[in-house]
Amino acid sequence: MTPVSPLSGAGLGLRRALLPELLAMDAGSLDFLECAPDNWIGVGGAQGEALAQLAERIPLSCHGLSLSLGGPAPLDLGLLHGTRRFLEQHRVRLYSEHLSYCSDEGQLYDLLPLPFTEEAVRHVARRIRQAQDVLERRIAVENVSYYAAPYQALAEIDFLRAVLEEADCDLLLDLNNLFVNAINHGYDAVAWLDAVPAERVVCLHVAGHYDEAPDLKIDTHGTRVKDDVWALLTRAYGRFGPVPTLLERDFNFPPLGELLAEVGQIRSRQQEVRHG
Template sequence: MTSTIKIDPLPSLGFGLRLRTEYLDTILRDQPELDCIEIITENYLAADEAGLRQLDALCARYPVVLHGLSLAIGSPWPLDQGYLDDLKRLIDRIEPIWISDHLCWNGADDEQGQLLPLPYSEETLEHVATRIEQVQTFLGRRILLENVPVEQDNPQDIPEAEFIRQVAERSDSLILIDIGNLLSGNLGPGFSVPDYIDRLPQERVQQVHLPDISFQPTPGDDCTDTPHIIDPIWRLYTEILNRFGRVTTIIEREDTIPTLQELLCDIRKIRQAVDRHLDAG
């Protein structure tokens, strides 16, 4: 089954969080102020009807985006049609604002559980762009693809940012920048954050994953004070804001698992800091 790819510009959704199971009941009950929520796709592909009804209730209240781990867009093996069928059923049911996965060799559900980077070559570029087009045609919408951690010795005939740009343009797909993944593998000699950001096409960067940020303590720490952020992650994020504007930002917390209230407080602080930064610019 094929359908026409939706090419309308996607909206900017503001600031949101990645849903954890322990947050769900509280969010549904209290309906805290959130611009959007990111759902891990695989958590709901095999969910029972009760779980799907909870997801329906969440989608009725908030804009929801799906983030997958198992597309394996760079794999040499055929696309997993069973996975795509399940994904399309979920998409048709909840109608997420968009869907994303990783620009990598494999999925995180394989035996190694790792998102392995691709060799950045012309051959790989053609292979991946073709597979993305197949996925988008089947799903009837463009997808976002996220950068994964890349070691400095990863084969690169094409610089990473240039590879990402060409993949997006050749396949008419979109880009998700994961700041944690970018910083974890690329801070070697000669790496330039501004050059990396400038290579990415403005019209295709749709979302950012923002990892843990360190805030300078403020009196009371009750989320009412405008925060002062002292963090290299923040410096990279502001480079992204300067080029792409108010791109949809999902706050990720992987090293620590905060309470929902702590995470909501962080989101409010980041929103204040973004407003201050962009107003000053």
């Protein structure tokens, strides 16, 4: 595999609604940006130029949406080759995708959970290895939030560990997804976090969620990060060190300054670990 320079520090998800403010912000406000290449491949004009400018100024990571690593249909090789060109063009340091599926005979426009079985481990691991071969780089897979659980012969954490080992890939650990799943499915988020193989973790995500009920949380990415997720982030840094961490926000955008204040909270926690 082609070696990829690691990310560091605290980043923010790149969304088109934020482009004007991101272009105008002070240098050093962010350590990296993350975009979904599926939404940017082939985009030209003013938005394509804006992305190119940002990629020149700020390290870029990419988080795929459409590869459907766990799906039944063959991997989309056209998308994979287009993604490889995009990653090379913008010198992307980290590429990740969701440990889920989103297509069969067409796009389903949702990230659907996989059954936690040995057969599913072998299936998705084989596809991850194929994707890594085409991209000529290691990729990271993200633990996803889910609300209806397919057949579970394995616990979620055991399924995740088996996929990481079988595929020999990395982990993008989403702490908001972990918290949401732990509440919705009744397991201990801290015990789950403590069972994660530390050597696989290359990036963390934090985001906001909606409190539908005490036992039902909805992963929205539409509000501020909640205290319970911040607490998991502090716990994660205690285990993994100050891993590069991204703030996700997909809608209900406040002024950029408010988002950068949350990024500042990430940086503060990372500094505490470095100097603790």
